[in-house]
Amino acid sequence: MEEIRKDMRDLRRDFDFGTLDAKDVPKNPFDLLKVWLEDAVKMKIKDANAFVLSTAVNNQPDARVVLIRDISDIGIHFYTNYGSSKAAALAANAKAAVNIFWPDMDRQIRMTVAVKKLDGKLSDAYFATRPRKSQLGAWASAQSNELESREKLEDQLEEFEIKFEGQDVPRPDFWGGYELVPSYFEFWQGRPSRLHDRIIYEGTPSKWNTKRLYP
Numbered sequence: 281m282e283e284i285r286k287d288m289r290d291l292r293r294d295f296d297f298g299t300l301d302a303k304d305v306p307k308n309p310f311d312l313l314k315v316w317l318e319d320a321v322k323m324k325i326k327d328a329n330a331f332v333l334s335t336a337v338n339n340q341p342d343a344r345v346v347l348i349r350d351i352s353d354i355g356i357h358f359y360t361n362y363g364s365s366k367a368a369a370l371a372a373n374a375k376a377a378v379n380i381f382w383p384d385m386d387r388q389i390r391m392t393v394a395v396k397k398l399d400g401k402l403s404d405a406y407f408a409t410r411p412r413k414s415q416l417g418a419w420a421s422a423q424s425n426e427l428e429s430r431e432k433l434e435d436q437l438e439e440f441e442i443k444f445e446g447q448d449v450p451r452p453d454f455w456g457g458y459e460l461v462p463s464y465f466e467f468w469q470g471r472p473s474r475l476h477d478r479i480i481y482e483g484t485p486s487k488w489n490t491k492r493l494y495p
């Protein structure tokens with residue numbers, strides 16, 4: 281136990297992957313988001329599209345990892361169960377925070393977002409591209425509700441395998457996407473000696489202002 285406490289204190293590294301200069305960043309933060317995502321994919325970073333989604337209800341923040349599945353002109357899309365804890369949190373407070381961290385590129389992106397449910401047709405289209413097992417898994421899981429045993433989940437999966445045998449699996453109406461629309465972005469590029477680059481964008485999808493922050 282003492283060992284891990286010492287390890288935590290002593291773990292440190294310098295960040296030297298790259299730099300971020302206000303004169304080099306695009307006017308539209310989505311362009312930079314796409315470049316950084318592309319870099320992460322090209323570098324074959326595991327779960328390159330993963331981000332932490334933070335919600336807050338009644339002064340109680342909560343956070344979990346989800347996956348970016350698409351990017352529109354105004355936001356990023358992810359998919360989930362509309363009966364889950366995060367869905368209840370988003371229904372109570374449609375403001376959230378996003379954090380993407382790619383340690384292999386010394387990069388972090390933070391966003392403040394407004395959240396809305398995606399149109400059912402977009403959710404249908406994405407659901408249709410999922411592997412069949414994942415589609416059936418969506419039917420079998422009452423995400424975030426208490427589950428009495430692993431066996432029950434597997435039994436339910438089997439029931440849906442039988443129910444939809446020989447046909448396409450339709451999207452459950454309790455499952456679909458959200459669009460997260462940022463009003464604030466921070467792009468963080470780690471630099472040596474903790475003198476990191478931090479460029480922020482504030483504004484609306486049609487007009488953004490940028491600033492540099494102290495690290």
Ligand SMILES: Cc1cc2nc3c(=O)[nH]c(=O)nc-3n(C[C@H](O)[C@H](O)[C@H](O)COP(=O)(O)O)c2cc1C
Nearest residue numbers: 327330344345346347359360361364365366367424
């Ligand atoms: C790498 C990774 C990717 C994940 N992607 C998703 C996702 O896209 N959608 C989702 O509902 N849960 C995803 N999860 C599971 C969530 O982190 C979380 O456990 C689940 O959504 C329940 O959260 P909630 O109880 O706050 O609603 C992912 C977890 C990890 C670690």
